[in-house]
Amino acid sequence: MDRQEIDLVSAPNKAGEAFICHLMRQGLPFAALTNNKSEKQRLERIGVSRIVIIDTASQSKWAVPQFPVGKVFLFEQSLNLCCRYIQICRSWTAKPIYVITGVSSPRLVYKGLGANYVIHSTGEDVSFLVGLKA
16 A cells, blocks of 8 residues: 655745644645754744754765655745755655745756746745645
């Protein structure tokens, strides 16, 4: 029997946190992605139970999660970190990777690394992302 795919969400900003809260209210399965303990603790405080911590500095430590990865939603706070997450997550899934950014300049960089969609949004309500089909 196939295991259910779990969407990944990197939520280092208010829009990402609001998206995670929306997923939790809807009862949708997801895992949060982070590369540091303080963000892990912040995610735990808002109620996230499944958190994937990745050492972004060492490619040899990019272990595939223990579940099938579905869509990936990366909320940009840092160009470098978002690029690294795209590289990591692209090796984990063939499903779409969405980058949600407040600026339009890195669009081609993200697409070149493997992001399928780059969404420009300056607001915190991105609940429309839930309805995006794989």
